[in-house]
Structure formats: structure tokens, C-alpha cells
Amino acid sequence: MSSDAVGIKSSNFSALQREWLLGAAFATTALFLLFGKRWLGDLSNPLWFALMLVWLFAVIMGSAFAVVHHAESLAVRLGEPLGTLVLTLSVIGIEVMMISAVMLTGEGKPALARDTMFGIVMIVLNGMVGLSLLLGGLRHREQEYNLQGANAFLTLIVPLTVLGLVLPNFTKASAGPTLSTFQSIFLAIMSIGIYSLFLIIQNWRHREYFMRPAPSVAAGQPWPGGAAGGAAHGEAGSLAYHGGLLVLYLLPLVVLAEKIALPIDHGIEVLHAPLALGGFLVAALILSPESLSATRAALANDLQRSINILLGSVLASIGLTIPAVLTIGLITGKTVILGLDPADSLLLVLTLAVCALTFTSNRTNVLLGAVHLLLFLAYMMLIFEH
Secondary structure, eight states: OOHHHHHHHHHHHHHHHTTHHHHHHHHHHHHHHHHHHHHTTOOOSHHHHHHHHHHHHHHHHHHHHHHHHHHHHHHHHHOTTHHHHHHHHHHHHHHHHHHHHHHHHSSOOTTHHHHHHHHHHHIIIIIIHHHHHHHHHHHHSSEEOOHHHHHHHHHHHHHHHHHHHTGGGTOOSSSSSOOOHHHHHHHHHHHHHHHHHHHHIIIIITGGGGSOOHHHHHTTOOOTTSHHHHHHHTOOOOHHHHHHHHHHHHHHHHHHHHHHHHHHHHHHHHHTOOTHHHHHHHHHHHHHHHHHHHHHHHHTTOHHHHHHHHHHHHHHIIIIIHHHHHHHHHHHOOOOOOOOOHHHHHHHHHHHHHHHHHTTSSEEOHHHHHHHHHHHHHHHHHHHOO
8 A cells, every 4th residue: 555545544534533523422312312211301400400401512512513613614615605605504404403303302382493593683693793893893993894795685684584573473364473374384485485596696696795895805815715714724624524524413413402402491490591591592502603603704804704604694594494493383283483572573673773784884893893792782681581
């Protein structure tokens, strides 16, 4: 065997050794499939409850970070905006799987999808956007991005969010903040259709809307998809390698998402915490790896990538989660509550209005970030004191 072949084999073995977390994730999944019902059946012992929660949380969090790591590796090779799309869809795939698993196998939680989607919108559009703009502004004073791309995102986010989370409060075809069968089918088809059209715009017809403006590139700040981005990432695996591992890391999350819902619900019940806290915790768990990527991009003066990640995740969450949960509700006959209460509806509309004002100029500063963080604190306050 030649020295080159030995070197390649050794390199591949070393790369697989770094993926030890994948084995831990599958081992945890197997154990909870075999013994999960007994282990999670009685969580009254505080130490046992803490062990189950920390174990599941650590494995899910580690798997989510691994998914984002391999998605970022794919992004380096695919370039923008396709690379960021892979990252966004990977994270939103985790969200859809977690919500679907709980809806299909857990007890009735008609408001879980609503609380999780609202949590994602608030965390991303206020918390993560605010933090990225604030930190980026503190380091670089002002940052530039492509205004046409941000406006394209918001053009879809605003109507889909209002139709999905506010309109059900005002419809009369079904009882409560829900949609009738016809309305559910219409909203699901429309959401998928408009999101599919957006993907065509983003990746083919108007790709330039979602790429860093030409003056920044000319100023010597290359878009992270070429040699500079690849070197910074430090990965040399193929598309098949990173794509395969990304899918493998996603698989255990289907089972573990349903399992972690039990200790979370138990903790909320014991602490007499608000039910909306469950949706917030699920959203925070899903978004933590992506928030790191967006913040890192903003600090590196790559605000365009940060905005693509953040606004893209909100759009994908609304555009894909709503059809998924409505379809599951129609097939299983389970009630799906989508409409927010008046206080949350007002905060949502205020957030969308502030986003429209934030993205009217192609330059940002610390003031804009501070305003979004203020709205995020208001959201946190309303969770505990409605």
C-alpha cells in the first residue's frame, strides 16, 4: 500500500474518531427506546429527574451542534446563498421533528407548535438579531448588508406569521383560536407554495439579493465560500461525508425529542411555571447552535451571512412548521391551537413593525440591536407575568 493511501486512510479514521458523539447519540437512543418508559415513568426523585434531564439535554444539544457543524462545512463548499440554506433547513428540520414526535406520540399538547414557533420568532427576530447587531456594532461601528435580501425575507415573514399566529383568533369557522379543515388545508398549501417560490428566487433567479454587496467584497472582505472561508473552517471532508453525517446526527433527535418533553413537562409542573415556558425551552434548545453561527458571523463583520441565517430560520420555521403541524392535526384528528393571546399578538405585531424599520437602511448600528434586545426582554417578562 502506498504512503498516500495510508495517509488518506489514517486521515479518514481520525475524522471518524472525532465523531464519537454520534455513537453516544445512538447509544442513548437505544437505551431510552428499551428503558425510557420505566426511567421516565416516575421523576419524583429530584436527583433522578436531574440526571434524566441533563443526560437528554446534553445529547440533544451536542447532536444539534454537530448538525450545524456539518451544515457549515457544506455551506463552505456550496457557497452562498445555498450554503446558508442548508444550515437553516437542518436546524428547522430539528424543530419539525421535535414537534411532530411530541404531537404523534405524546399527550395532547394542542398549543406546543404555537408556543415553539412564537418562541423562535421572538428569540430570533429580537434576541438573536439584537445580539448580532449590538455586538457587530460595538466591534465595527456600522455594518453593511444587502437590503434587497432582507426585504425579500420580511415580505414573506410578515404575512405568513400573521396568518398563522394571529388570524386564527378572528376566524369563526371553528371554535377557539384554531382553523377549520378548509382553512388549514389552504394555509398549509399556501405556506409551502410561497416558500418554494422563495427558494427559487433565493438560489436561482435573484441570488445576488442574498450575497454581500459588491463594495464590501471590493474592500477586501471575501464572502466565506471561497478559499478564505474554507481555510477558516478547517474541514476537508467531501460533500457526501458531511451530508451523510448531518443526516445521521438528525436521526436520534426524532426519538430523543419526544423523550425530553417528559422531564421538561414534569419540571414545569413541579415549579408551577407557565406552560409557555415549555415552548420557549424547546425553541432555545433548537436555536442555540444557529445563534452561535449568526453571532460569530456578525463579529467577523459578515452581517450578510448573519441576516441570511436569522431571517431564513424564521421564514423556514413558519413556512414549514405550520404545514407540518396542520397536516398532523388533520390526519390524527388532534386539535392544533395556533392563535396567540392578545398580549403576545401585540408583541408579535410590534416586533414585525420594528424589523421593518430596522431593515429600511443597508447599514446597522448598536442602537438597532439594543431596541431588539429590549423587545426580547419584554417577551421574557410576559412568559412569567402575563
